[in-house]
Amino acid sequence: MRISELSEQSGVSIPTIKFYLREGLLAPGVLVTKTQSAYDETHLRRLRLVRALRDVAGLPIASIADVMAAVDSEAVSLLDLLGVTQVAVSGVSGDTSARGLRLAEEFIAELGWRVATESPLMRSLGRLLEELADRGIPITVAALGPWASAAHSVAAVEVAGITADMPRDQAAEIVAMGTPLFGELLSQLRLAAQESESRRRFGQ
Amino acid sequence: MRISELSEQSGVSIPTIKFYLREGLLAPGVLVTKTQSAYDETHLRRLRLVRALRDVAGLPIASIADVMAAVDSEAVSLLDLLGVTQVAVSGVSGDTSARGLRLAEEFIAELGWRVATESPLMRSLGRLLEELADRGIPITVAALGPWASAAHSVAAVEVAGITADMPRDQAAEIVAMGTPLFGELLSQLRLAAQESESRRRFGQ
DNA sequence: GCCATTGGATAGTGGTGCTATCTTATCAGC
DNA sequence: GCTGATAAGATAGCACCACTATCCAATGGC
Numbered sequence: 001m002r003i004s005e006l007s008e009q010s011g012v013s014i015p016t017i018k019f020y021l022r023e024g025l026l027a028p029g030v031l032v033t034k035t036q037s038a039y040d041e042t043h044l045r046r047l048r049l050v051r052a053l054r055d056v057a058g059l060p061i062a063s064i065a066d067v068m069a070a071v072d073s074e075a076v077s078l079l080d081l082l083g084v085t086q087v088a089v090s091g092v093s094g095d096t097s098a099r100g101l102r103l104a105e106e107f108i109a110e111l112g113w114r115v116a117t118e119s120p121l122m123r124s125l126g127r128l129l130e131e132l133a134d135r136g137i138p139i140t141v142a143a144l145g146p147w148a149s150a151a152h153s154v155a156a157v158e159v160a161g162i163t164a165d166m167p168r169d170q171a172a173e174i175v176a177m178g179t180p181l182f183g184e185l186l187s188q189l190r191l192a193a194q195e196s197e198s199r200r201r202f203g204q
Numbered sequence: 205m206r207i208s209e210l211s212e213q214s215g216v217s218i219p220t221i222k223f224y225l226r227e228g229l230l231a232p233g234v235l236v237t238k239t240q241s242a243y244d245e246t247h248l249r250r251l252r253l254v255r256a257l258r259d260v261a262g263l264p265i266a267s268i269a270d271v272m273a274a275v276d277s278e279a280v281s282l283l284d285l286l287g288v289t290q291v292a293v294s295g296v297s298g299d300t301s302a303r304g305l306r307l308a309e310e311f312i313a314e315l316g317w318r319v320a321t322e323s324p325l326m327r328s329l330g331r332l333l334e335e336l337a338d339r340g341i342p343i344t345v346a347a348l349g350p351w352a353s354a355a356h357s358v359a360a361v362e363v364a365g366i367t368a369d370m371p372r373d374q375a376a377e378i379v380a381m382g383t384p385l386f387g388e389l390l391s392q393l394r395l396a397a398q399e400s401e402s403r404r405r406f407g408q
Numbered sequence: 409g410c411c412a413t414t415g416g417a418t419a420g421t422g423g424t425g426c427t428a429t430c431t432t433a434t435c436a437g438c
Numbered sequence: 439g440c441t442g443a444t445a446a447g448a449t450a451g452c453a454c455c456a457c458t459a460t461c462c463a464a465t466g467g468c
Contacts (some may be wrong), residue, residue, distance in 0.1 A: 159402055190387065
């Protein structure tokens with residue numbers, strides 16, 4: 001299919017597709033002649049994935065590019081892909097204080113979870129815990145028990161959805177798409193439950 | 205205290221404080237003379253809240269302004285404040301198709317939750333469910349059981365933290381701060397649990 | 409033969425979150 | 439009282455991001 005058709009099918013304008021090609025979010029089509037490339041279903045799928053990550057999860061283009069590169073590289077294990085995706089989602093940047101990092105470690109240890117100390121996740125979790133502590137919000141494992149077990153049961157379901165015998169590219173796409181999109185879903189459900197509970201308590 | 209002191213204590217630069225004053229995120233100090241205003245602890249607290257909402261939750265300035273206006277207005281009930289805050293967090297915009305809205309309604313009804321049909325939340329949930337459906341992800345209440353019950357238990361804990369007998373401004377600040385910040389926390393915990401589970405399954 | 413379309417390159421745009429500068433007024437120390 | 443630092447208030451500018459527009463040479467398809 002030509003670029004105009006790809007644009008129609010995906011609902012993404014031609015200039016935007018060209019932009020995504022430049023940014024490496026989308027692989028170039030097969031150059032048939034000097035002025036025409038052929039695109040296929042994979043391009044269409046990729047384009048839809050990119051739009052979902054942008055519109056729904058709100059990821060910046062650069063982060064999407066990182067994730068897409070990891071999805072496309074056979075050399076990247078699923079575990080590493082998950083790491084790349086998590087960095088994109090949590091938007092970790094800057095540095096975390098030693099105090100925050102220690103807080104995060106204690107936390108994860110007390111929960112009995114296995115997360116690498118050097119994982120970027122520990123840094124963003126540390127930063128968050130510290131910020132909450134600074135704002136005078138009591139953060140203890142005991143208080144967060146419901147959060148933690150909720151997060152864990154959700155994660156277990158998600159991970160169970162990926163089996164070792166499925167093709168890598170399929171599993172990769174599920175990880176890249178599921179991590180941000182299910183994150184949004186969980187967050188939305190929490191807000192809905194919040195409103196429902198509030199209405200039950202304070203509502204008219 | 206003078207603006208320079210407020211800047212030092214909060215770690216926010218003077219030009220940025222002036223910018224926040226212009227945007228209505230921060231109430232003006234008491235004008236002592238034509239070229240000097242007095243700021244107090246409430247300004248410092250507010251400034252820290254604004255920074256937390258921006259740096260940790262990533263809310264845009266305009267959304268923070270909406271939430272702050274609701275916090276400051278005695279005429280806004282806690283339930284309405286929660287609504288305003290949820291709109292800010294979920295970043296609802298644009299329109300949801302009738303199909304998405306119907307999906308969301310069926311969902312909430314099947315869960316036995318009480319959420320107003322016209323709530324902006326239903327629109328953003330609808331948009332999300334539709335996007336996931338379009339991407340070929342099977343979304344049924346049965347499949348989302350763990351998500352929903354996790355979200356519900358978390359929300360119940362949160363709502364329980366607000367009692368009707370606490371001063372309104374205190375409760376308001378907890379709602380405005382807790383909704384986005386605990387959202388981040390839950391999302392981080394999910395990622396950590398995800399990594400922990402993956403490591404258990406696929407890890408070395 | 410002719411004109412819409414394409415790939416490829418470069419430049420411009422609109423929104424957001426600050427940041428810099430300028431003016432006028434006042435304060436604090438000498 | 440004089441002087442240099444500081445303040446309020448207003449306006450302009452800047453950096454980044456995600457596109458969007460324009461241009462060009464080279465086809466493609468009637």
